[in-house]
Amino acid sequence: xxxxxxxxxxxxxxxxxxxxxxxxxxxxxxxxxxxxxxxxxxxxxxxxxxxxxxxxxxxxxxxxxxxxxxxxxxxxxxxxxxxxxxxxxxxxxxxxxxxxxxxxxxxxxxxxxxxxxxxxxxxxxxxxxxxxxxxxxxxxxxxxxxxxxxxxxxxxxxxxxxxxxxxxxxxxxxxxxxxxxxxxxxxxxxxxxxxxxxxxxxxxxxxxxxxxxxxxxxxxxxxxxxxxx
Amino acid sequence: xxxxxxxxxxxxxxxxxxxxxxxxxxxxxxxxxxxxxxxxxxxxxxxxxxxxxxxxxxxxxxxxxxxxxxxxxxxxxxxxxxxxxxxxxxxxxxxxxxxxxxxxxxxxxxxxxxxxxxxxxxxxxxxxxxxxxxxxxxxxxxxxxxxxxxxxxxxxxxxxxxxxxxxxxxxxxxxxxxxxxxxxxxxxxxxxxxxxxxxxxxxxxxxxxxxxxxxxxxxxxxxxxxxxx
DNA sequence: CAGAAATTTGACCAGTTGGAAAAAACGTTA
DNA sequence: TAACGTTTTTTCCAACTGGTCAAATTTCTG
Numbered sequence: 001x002x003x004x005x006x007x008x009x010x011x012x013x014x015x016x017x018x019x020x021x022x023x024x025x026x027x028x029x030x031x032x033x034x035x036x037x038x039x040x041x042x043x044x045x046x047x048x049x050x051x052x053x054x055x056x057x058x059x060x061x062x063x064x065x066x067x068x069x070x071x072x073x074x075x076x077x078x079x080x081x082x083x084x085x086x087x088x089x090x091x092x093x094x095x096x097x098x099x100x101x102x103x104x105x106x107x108x109x110x111x112x113x114x115x116x117x118x119x120x121x122x123x124x125x126x127x128x129x130x131x132x133x134x135x136x137x138x139x140x141x142x143x144x145x146x147x148x149x150x151x152x153x154x155x156x157x158x159x160x161x162x163x164x165x166x167x168x169x170x171x172x173x174x175x176x177x178x179x180x181x182x183x184x185x186x187x188x189x190x191x192x193x194x195x196x197x198x199x200x201x202x203x204x205x206x207x208x209x210x211x212x213x214x215x216x217x218x219x220x221x222x223x224x225x226x227x228x229x
Numbered sequence: 230x231x232x233x234x235x236x237x238x239x240x241x242x243x244x245x246x247x248x249x250x251x252x253x254x255x256x257x258x259x260x261x262x263x264x265x266x267x268x269x270x271x272x273x274x275x276x277x278x279x280x281x282x283x284x285x286x287x288x289x290x291x292x293x294x295x296x297x298x299x300x301x302x303x304x305x306x307x308x309x310x311x312x313x314x315x316x317x318x319x320x321x322x323x324x325x326x327x328x329x330x331x332x333x334x335x336x337x338x339x340x341x342x343x344x345x346x347x348x349x350x351x352x353x354x355x356x357x358x359x360x361x362x363x364x365x366x367x368x369x370x371x372x373x374x375x376x377x378x379x380x381x382x383x384x385x386x387x388x389x390x391x392x393x394x395x396x397x398x399x400x401x402x403x404x405x406x407x408x409x410x411x412x413x414x415x416x417x418x419x420x421x422x423x424x425x426x427x428x429x430x431x432x433x434x435x436x437x438x439x440x441x442x443x444x445x446x447x448x449x450x451x452x453x454x455x456x457x458x
Numbered sequence: 459c460a461g462a463a464a465t466t467t468g469a470c471c472a473g474t475t476g477g478a479a480a481a482a483a484c485g486t487t488a
Numbered sequence: 489t490a491a492c493g494t495t496t497t498t499t500c501c502a503a504c505t506g507g508t509c510a511a512a513t514t515t516c517t518g
Contacts, residue, residue: 054284
């Protein structure tokens with residue numbers, strides 16, 4: 001499956017770096033280019049995920065990356081370009097677990113594993129999650145199209161898988177779309193609303209253990225619900 | 230219970246309007262003052278909930294409110310002040326359903342009613358929800374303190390209620406904090422990720438009916454889980 | 459209706475923003 | 489080490505930002 005493409009503006013192929021040498025075929029990337037681009041993307045992820053696209057400034061990113069603004073602009077000539085790179089990268093990471101849901105598998109291990117994976121993403125890539133959340137809050141101006149095509153197709157497909165499980169009587173008959181939404185919501189909550197979760201749990205329970213607790217709770221919730229049998 | 234207070238800067242008591250008449254006791258609010266402030270707050274909610282604090286500009290808000298920037302600044306001398314007003318207002322609305330959870334009630338109707346109320350908030354006040362989400366993504370700089378005190382206290386209290394239900398054997402023994410988180414997450418998802426939900430559901434299922442579907446799904450999920458008995 | 463108070467407008471300002479341009483410094487390799 | 493391509497810095501700019509201020513206009517009250 002090809003990686004998700006975010007609609008790139010006229011980015012000259014997105015292969016950032018040296019200012020378009022006129023009509024000469026572009027050289028391979030330098031070591032420095034690769035390293036600095038990495039540093040910049042890392043810093044930009046920090047800033048964009050906190051402030052959103054409009055709220056973030058190139059100066060902030062440059063400072064976080066430990067370089068001057070013009071220097072940063074040497075590697076990524078547009079703010080927009082950095083943002084889109086991060087967004088595309090994020091979408092790939094983000095969708096991987098859903099893609100892995102297997103139609104031949106049994107629902108219990110499949111769902112359990114999907115929950116676990118999504119929760120791990122919130123733990124290991126919280127900034128990516130917040131970047132995406134920021135984009136959603138703004139109405140997804142850059143990814144709406146891909147949500148309506150690629151994502152919808154993928155979810156349609158997995159909804160079919162879930163319906164197969166229902167037909168086989170392996171899980172209760174319910175709405176597969178809202179099931180997927182609720183898994184997304186509950187797991188991403190631990191990245192997007194991390195401050196709140198930590199504030200409410202307090203110092204003693206707000207440590208890294210909270211992800212273990214969350215995993216246990218969510219597994220029980222999704223499999224058994226709250227009512228005793 | 231007193232309304233939540235967001236830490237106000239030196240806002241002269243937050244009673245916006247006419248430029249502080251020196252040492253004269255402030256007059257009552259004019260009709261125009263009340264009306265325009267309402268228009269401004271409404272427009273600001275639109276803009277702030279989409280762009281976040283930094284991303285929003287006074288010009289945008291003024292235009293959405295149909296007035297000039299200096300005119301807007303006549304009613305709210307600081308951008309920060311508008312934002313804080315909206316945030317405080319939001320927190321009150323947002324916490325009301327949680328406050329209503331009753332210790333004497335039976336868990337099934339109580340939880341069902343809490344879910345329904347929270348989902349109604351996402352349907353009826355989606356911008357407020359997104360405003361709050363934006364603030365969380367930024368690390369809650371303006372409300373962290375109140376999350377750690379007021380909100381934590383409230384949740385601690387309600388967690389006790391839920392534990393009471395467990396002691397009585399009325400619901401399964403589980404983590405009450407993560408239960409509350411999961412209710413927040415699943416319901417707010419329909420406001421904060423509205424674009425995505427609609428994109429995935431598509432034109433036919435993305436209408437207002439999605440809230441009905443979500444309510445039915447969530448009720449079943451929380452009460453019974455996915456596995457057949 | 460006159461006068462005072464409230465509201466609106468237009469001109470303005472200092473600081474920030476995304477980005478351009480050119481020159482200077484650096485690294486590499488023949 | 490000279491020459492060339494790469495990287496970095498310096499300087500600069502026009503547009504935008506939050507906000508001020510005084511003058512003009514409108515609304516209210518006696």
